[in-house]
Amino acid sequence: MTVGSAAEAPAPALQLQGVGRRFGALQALRDVTMEVAAGERRAILGPNGAGKTTLFNVVAGDFPPTSGTIRLYGTEVTHLQPHRRTRLGLTRTYQNSQLFMGLSVADSLYLAGRGVRSGRFSMVRPRASDPALVHAREVADIVHLGDVYDRAVGSLSHGQQRQLEVGMALAGRPRLLMLDEPAAGLSRGERTMLTDLLRSLPRDITIILVEHDMDVALAAADRVTVMQEGSIVVEGTPDTIQADQTVQDIYLGHSVGAHHG
Amino acid sequence: MSGMSSRMSGRAARRAGLPALGVALLVLYPLVLPLLFSANQARYWTLSIGSNSLILGVVALSLIFMSGYGGMVSLAQASLAGFAAYIVAIMNLLPSSTATGATIGFGWPPIPSAIVALILATLAGALVGAIASRSSGIYFLMLTLAIAVGFFYVVLQNYEFFGGHIGFAQILGPTGQPRANPIAFYYMCLAVAVFAYLGLRYLVRTQLGLTFQAVRDNPRRMRALGYRVSLHRIAIFAIGGFVAGLSGVLGVWYRGNISPGVVDLSRTIDVLIIAVIGGLGYPVGAFIGAVIFVILDVFASSVEVFGFSFDERFNTLIGLAFVVIVLVAPHGLVGLVDRGWKGTKRRLSSSRAPATAGEAAAGPAGDATEEGIPAPVDPIDQRDPGSTGIGNS
Numbered sequence: 238m239t240v241g242s243a244a245e246a247p248a249p250a251l252q253l254q255g256v257g258r259r260f261g262a263l264q265a266l267r268d269v270t271m272e273v274a275a276g277e278r279r280a281i282l283g284p285n286g287a288g289k290t291t292l293f294n295v296v297a298g299d300f301p302p303t304s305g306t307i308r309l310y311g312t313e314v315t316h317l318q319p320h321r322r323t324r325l326g327l328t329r330t331y332q333n334s335q336l337f338m339g340l341s342v343a344d345s346l347y348l349a350g351r352g353v354r355s356g357r358f359s360m361v362r363p364r365a366s367d368p369a370l371v372h373a374r375e376v377a378d379i380v381h382l383g384d385v386y387d388r389a390v391g392s393l394s395h396g397q398q399r400q401l402e403v404g405m406a407l408a409g410r411p412r413l414l415m416l417d418e419p420a421a422g423l424s425r426g427e428r429t430m431l432t433d434l435l436r437s438l439p440r441d442i443t444i445i446l447v448e449h450d451m452d453v454a455l456a457a458a459d460r461v462t463v464m465q466e467g468s469i470v471v472e473g474t475p476d477t478i479q480a481d482q483t484v485q486d487i488y489l490g491h492s493v494g495a496h497h498g
Numbered sequence: 499m500s501g502m503s504s505r506m507s508g509r510a511a512r513r514a515g516l517p518a519l520g521v522a523l524l525v526l527y528p529l530v531l532p533l534l535f536s537a538n539q540a541r542y543w544t545l546s547i548g549s550n551s552l553i554l555g556v557v558a559l560s561l562i563f564m565s566g567y568g569g570m571v572s573l574a575q576a577s578l579a580g581f582a583a584y585i586v587a588i589m590n591l592l593p594s595s596t597a598t599g600a601t602i603g604f605g606w607p608p609i610p611s612a613i614v615a616l617i618l619a620t621l622a623g624a625l626v627g628a629i630a631s632r633s634s635g636i637y638f639l640m641l642t643l644a645i646a647v648g649f650f651y652v653v654l655q656n657y658e659f660f661g662g663h664i665g666f667a668q669i670l671g672p673t674g675q676p677r678a679n680p681i682a683f684y685y686m687c688l689a690v691a692v693f694a695y696l697g698l699r700y701l702v703r704t705q706l707g708l709t710f711q712a713v714r715d716n717p718r719r720m721r722a723l724g725y726r727v728s729l730h731r732i733a734i735f736a737i738g739g740f741v742a743g744l745s746g747v748l749g750v751w752y753r754g755n756i757s758p759g760v761v762d763l764s765r766t767i768d769v770l771i772i773a774v775i776g777g778l779g780y781p782v783g784a785f786i787g788a789v790i791f792v793i794l795d796v797f798a799s800s801v802e803v804f805g806f807s808f809d810e811r812f813n814t815l816i817g818l819a820f821v822v823i824v825l826v827a828p829h830g831l832v833g834l835v836d837r838g839w840k841g842t843k844r845r846l847s848s849s850r851a852p853a854t855a856g857e858a859a860a861g862p863a864g865d866a867t868e869e870g871i872p873a874p875v876d877p878i879d880q881r882d883p884g885s886t887g888i889g890n891s
């Protein structure tokens with residue numbers, strides 16, 4: 238709708254105003270108001286069931302919020318269809334991988350890159366020099382899937398499938414990249430690879446990261462938002478969040494408890 | 499893209515060999531017949547067995563394509579073929595030459611009539627898609643079935659356009675009377691069948707063809723990648739309508755007439771049976787299934803057992819064949835051979851040298867997009883729960 242004029246600061250990548258989502262009697266999101274600046278790396282923390290994935294689904298357009306408004310780079314998208322939001326520069330990954338099990342890695346990355354371009358209905362086979370194919374290959378190398386480029390997605394290991402999740406989101410050349418627990422189920426080595434990958438992404442990509450692993454989250458984030466029971470509890474820099482007593486109680490205590498006993 | 503990259507290996511060459519051999523045999527088929535049979539019998543085998551199988555194979559191919567690559571079993575394909583057949587008749591005949599007082603008719607030559615029929619069949623396919631792909635599972639089946647049954651009653655009761663219960667007769671194709679020139683007619687059918695088969699094989703490796711498979715596997719992710727899923731579903735229906743239309747055009751030229759019997763429910767069931775016998779996951783299965791269906795059809799009526807003819811028992815026979823296939827070879831005859839062959843190959847190679855775990859895992863799945871269609875074909879089109887919220891795209 239409104240786009241900030243050239244003189245003003247650039248519009249924030251994501252602006253949520255009083256966003257709520259209810260599933261029957263369950264209020265999964267309540268009055269979530271937050272702003273993520275363009276180029277920022279934001280981590281979202283919170284115990285299971287806090288509403289982090291629901292927030293992603295609402296922002297991506299899987300279902301509309303039951304209240305509030307959502308703006309992407311200044312454009313209101315609250316009721317926009319998901320594919321249109323993607324074409325505005327929003328891509329995401331899923332906590333539970335959403336892949337094309339019958340296709341190859343190459344085909345998946347090719348399609349992921351082509352979704353935001355014209356020619357989606359092309360009935361001509363691309364040549365090997367096609368920029369979209371070249372780009373798919375580049376992304377495969379970035380997410381360390383070059384060796385399994387021609388393999389069927391269904392035959393990949395769990396870790397490789399998680400890498401493909403990220404690769405498919407990157408292939409759409411996002412301005413805003415939303416990652417839902419990308420490190421879930423990864424080995425220590427794979428986690429390091431993921432953190433390095435996130436750090437290496439150009440600064441003009443805004444990243445919102447849901448992550449259970451505090452090390453991954455705090456290493457990658459400029460700012461951290463902590464959620465509980467559908468609401469934002471506190472927001473701040475990684476340092477202030479780590480020092481925050483409420484956070485200690487609801488989140489850190491929770492996960493320490495889970496680990497030790 | 500596994501198919502597009504530079505892997506033009508011996509494996510690919512061997513794969514090209516089998517279809518080429520198949521086509522060569524099909525080309526030689528009508529030329530060999532006169533050496534074996536009387537002229538009458540040769541004509542019978544050329545038309546009633548050969549051409550008929552190709553025509554039925556093309557419509558079954560449209561179903562196999564849609565179910566394998568799009569995950570949608572449409573029961574409207576026989577009706578779309580019949581629709582194209584009616585359009586050919588309407589475009590081709592003059593009202594004065596029809597027996598029923600149909601008021602529409604253009605007297606166009608066969609080829610332009612066929613082109614109009616194919617365009618309209620494609621659009622009709624898209625329309626069926628626009629209606630049916632809004633639902634899923636059993637409702638999807640019921641909707642396509644309802645469209646098929648509805649079309650039957652429309653042509654049965656409408657005299658102005660469709661000639662009512664009588665239909666149209668004396669429709670000639672570009673090769674004239676099939677009986678007068680059976681070999682030319684057969685080659686026309688063969689050319690169309692090869693065109694449809696190779697065309698679809700080409701298509702599934704294009705951008706559009708890949709979107710069909712991706713929508714089949716995960717519509718929610720497709721939306722999140724920027725695709726408007728409903729349009730891609732409609733596109734696969736349009737292509738399915740076009741291929742079914744090819745069969746319908748050949749069919750009306752083969753019979754020379756068209757009447758509601760050609761679009762009744764039993765034709766829909768025939769197409770489904772052919773596809774299942776051949777193998778729902780295998781495009782070539784459409785033609786294998788069609789040959790078996792046609793031969794059973796022909797011989798059931800000529801065979802006599804203990805003094806009674808099987809004439810009326812064709813349905814029993816085909817029903818039995820269907821049950822046996824579904825129980826013994828759920829992936830159809832082609833699936834049985836394909837899986838048996840791969841199993842043998844695996845056993846042979848594993849007894850020679852233990853494959854690495856990675857290779858073993860990659861084997862069957864990695865090959866999938868090239869021959870059979872990957873992922874078990876599930877007639878129930880799985881919709882993600884999230885799709886109901888905003889619009890239905």
Ligand SMILES: Nc1ncnc2c1ncn2[C@@H]1O[C@H](COP(=O)(O)OP(=O)(O)O)[C@@H](O)[C@H]1O
Binds near residue numbers: 283
């Ligand atoms: N589609 C849905 N339908 C009903 N309830 C849901 C749905 N999605 C999430 N929920 C519920 O909303 C709450 C928040 O879930 P979720 O957003 O997945 O939390 P998180 O990702 O923070 O672990 C949970 O209680 C969950 O059961």
Ligand SMILES: [Mg+2]
Binds near residue numbers: 289
């Ligand atoms: Mg979650």
